Amino acid sequence: MTDLAIAANGLRKSYGDKTVLDGVDLAVPQGTVFSLLGPNGAGKTTVVKILSTLISADPGTGDIHVGGHDLARDPQAVRAAIGVTGQFSAVDGLITGEENMLLMADLHHLSRSEGRRVTAELLERFDLTEAARKPASTYSGGMKRRLDIAMTLVGGPRIIFLDEPTTGLDPRSRHAMWQVVRELVAGGVTVLLTTQYLEEADQLADRIAVLHDGGIAAQGTAEELKRLVPGGHVRLRFTDPAAYRAALAALPETTADDETLTLRIPSGGSQRELRSLLGRLDTAGVEADELTVHTPDLDDVFFALTGGDDQPHLPRQPKETVR
Known part of the structure; x- marks a missing residue:
């Protein structure tokens, strides 16, 4: 402890x-x-x-x-x-910033000189020196x-x-x-x-x-x-339908959207996974017009843990006693 x-x-x-x-x-x-x-x-x-x-x-x-x-x-x-x-x-908006600080110094039982020294230092540190003698309400x-x-x-x-x-x-x-x-x-x-x-x-x-x-x-x-939340993926977008079909044949595990000519491949976004993916595209002689990587962010974590009944929930962690 x-x-x-x-x-x-x-x-x-x-x-x-x-x-x-x-x-x-x-x-x-x-x-x-x-x-x-x-x-x-x-x-x-x-x-x-x-x-x-x-x-x-x-x-x-x-x-x-x-x-x-x-x-x-x-x-x-x-x-x-x-x-x-x-x-x-x-x-307190009725008094100045400096007076607010000096009031806190009095509450901490600092001497008058020490209170003024600490106040001046902190006002400068927080870039408030210029406004120090203006009412805080402003x-x-x-x-x-x-x-x-x-x-x-x-x-x-x-x-x-x-x-x-x-x-x-x-x-x-x-x-x-x-x-x-x-x-x-x-x-x-x-x-x-x-x-x-x-x-x-x-x-x-x-x-x-x-x-x-x-x-x-x-x-x-x-x-x-x-890393608790699944859903990381690479998104490939094509403008050439032939290239899109060739990529789909080379990457059969993808989720395809024929209307937008995009493929979504499950991936953790690591360098090794991306290198493997690009190698398979090179072997097939295909080049995507756009490649984006999505990894779960805190938004995904937040909704997975605290979302409504229609959201996936992760199990709580077991409690541990602090020793």
């Missing part, structure tokens, strides 16, 4: 007769990004609230350690080790989110919970936020990120856990999750 920033066994939480978390296990190594991915209502925010001491887990939950501290026995030490940026901005969505995270960093936390930090941001602001996360992790900070954006998890996360029906449907690296 010494190498884990967060270790939780059997997280459970219900509201009345609605079970939100039904035995969720988490193991987050230090200095990494761990993403909780799931649809609305999957329990992502509930996990963050429990781990950040905002709400209590239900009886029956196992041990929870955050930053090396037992959450049940020493919640104050956990609070001192973490920072939280929630779904909704904590920025900030764009991306600027408010950067200020939100800057405020979270005032106390120097080594573990940060980011609960859907880019929801509602435009693509440019979202990419800027991703760079902020990468820089934090490069500095040794551990980030637990919740998101509905598949690309975001793919871009940032060292490991991803997909939440569904109160539990973890699957977890692993993005590449490991993608």
Whole structure:
């Protein structure tokens, strides 16, 4: 457990007769990004609230350690080790960005001089120095989110919970936020990120856990999750009907579309498979006008794991106790 920033066994939480978390296990190594991915209502925010001491887990939950501290026995030490940026901005729009930062410094009991030093450093780091003395209500969505995270960093936390930090941001602001996360992790900070954006998890996360029906449907690296889903293929398109027919004869295992003159060949997209396919086409004296490779992405994983009744479902992974 010494190498884990967060270790939780059997997280459970219900509201009345609605079970939100039904035995969720988490193991987050230090200095990494761990993403909780799931649809609305999957329990992502509930996990963050429990781990950040905002709400209590239900009886029956196992041990929870955050930053090396037992959450049940020493919640104050956990609070001192973490920072939280929630779904909704904590920025006070009636005061300036600088005043927001200084307020956080006071809450962390920093001296006046130390508070001003940390504020100045973080405002510069997040490219907010020019706007620092303007009311936060005048900030764009991306600027408010950067200020939100800057405020979270005032106390120097080594573990940060980011609960859907880019929801509602435009693509440019979202990419800027991703760079902020990468820089934090490069500095040794551990980030637990919740998101509905598949690309975001793919871009940032060292490991991803997909939440569904109160539990973890699957977890692993993005590449490991993608390998859970079948459906990789190579698509060949032709403009010459004769070439199309010759390719179909050389590749009998394909799915053919006579109307569009396309062939779909099952493939994992590896170099060896592509070389073999192209060799068979060369032997037949056929050249495709267009070749595209499709490998399963996180969209495919997400729908396979959390889709409706008409979607294929993958089995849940067996639970493992974090030791």
